[in-house]
Amino acid sequence: MRSTVALEQLLLPAECLLCHGLLGGGGGDADRIVCPVCRHRWRPVRPPWCERCGQPEPHFGPCRLCATWPAALQVVRSAVWLTAGAREAVHALKYRGLPRIADDLAAVMARPAPAGDEPSVLVPIPLAARRLRQRGYNQSEWLAAALGRRWQLPVRSDLLSRVRETATQTALTPETRLANVAGAFATRNAEVGTRNSSAFRVPTSGLILVDDVFTTGATLAEAARALEQAGAQRVYGVTFGRAVIPDFT
Numbered sequence: 082m083r084s085t086v087a088l089e090q091l092l093l094p095a096e097c098l099l100c101h102g103l104l105g106g107g108g109g110d111a112d113r114i115v116c117p118v119c120r121h122r123w124r125p126v127r128p129p130w131c132e133r134c135g136q137p138e139p140h141f142g143p144c145r146l147c148a149t150w151p152a153a154l155q156v157v158r159s160a161v162w163l164t165a166g167a168r169e170a171v172h173a174l175k176y177r178g179l180p181r182i183a184d185d186l187a188a189v190m191a192r193p194a195p196a197g198d199e200p201s202v203l204v205p206i207p208l209a210a211r212r213l214r215q216r217g218y219n220q221s222e223w224l225a226a227a228l229g230r231r232w233q234l235p236v237r238s239d240l241l242s243r244v245r246e247t248a249t250q251t252a253l254t255p256e257t258r259l260a261n262v263a264g265a266f267a268t269r270n271a272e273v274g275t276r277n278s279s280a281f282r283v284p285t286s287g288l289i290l291v292d293d294v295f296t297t298g299a300t301l302a303e304a305a306r307a308l309e310q311a312g313a314q315r316v317y318g319v320t321f322g323r324a325v326i327p328d329f330t
């Protein structure tokens with residue numbers, strides 16, 4: 082009987098998942114399902130940026146985006162701007178159910194880990210139970226698994242749970258988005274254990290939250306808040322895409 086991976090390879094044509102151009106399959110690209118032309122369309126997020134949230138610096142004054150983040154959330158970085166090509170890639174990750182695209186996305190996220198040399202654990206942003214049932218998988222978990230292979234870091238999907246799903250409301254300001262996700266996450270088993278209990282312990286090493294898209298950082302901030310309340314001291318975040326907020330700066 083064929084494994085799932087073998088079956089997936091059998092079903093996949095040798096063409097780019099995004100533009101349907103033929104894949105060469107040469108060099109180190111044998112496992113890629115997004116062609117170099119499409120990957121070239123992804124625009125990297127580059128400095129100068131706010132050292133904490135990775136957003137381009139505002140024209141004047143302190144960064145407003147990360148001002149209300151919980152203290153534990155220290156550094157967040159995104160790989161590429163969510164322009165047309167990257168948006169298609171995220172859409173493919175979320176809706177086409179092909180785990181291998183996570184490797185293509187993780188490849189551009191795998192520049193130095195935000196936690197540096199610190200021993201770290203990857204924590205995917207969870208979906209609420211109902212959405213997980215609908216989709217059948219959590220795309221952030223796939224990204225975390227692909228990053229974990231590159232960074233040789235463990236993935237802990239059991240630390241966080243999503244108590245409620247929040248509507249995607251890209252039009253909201255950073256402040257209202259924070260209110261929108263307030264209380265959306267809980268540390269799993271929090272009801273049977275606390276920071277001092279043997280029943281539940283948040284690792285003392287750095288925790289790296291993994292998500293597909295950063296819009297205002299509200300989701301990462303809220304997840305970090307739940308981890309902080311459970312005793313986490315250093316939380317980092319990494320996403321594949323970063324939405325352009327036209328009226329932010």
Ligand SMILES: [Zn+2]
Pocket residue numbers: 097098099100101102115116117118119120
């Ligand atoms: Zn392509």
Ligand SMILES: [Zn+2]
Pocket residue numbers: 131132133134135136144145146147148
């Ligand atoms: Zn900032």
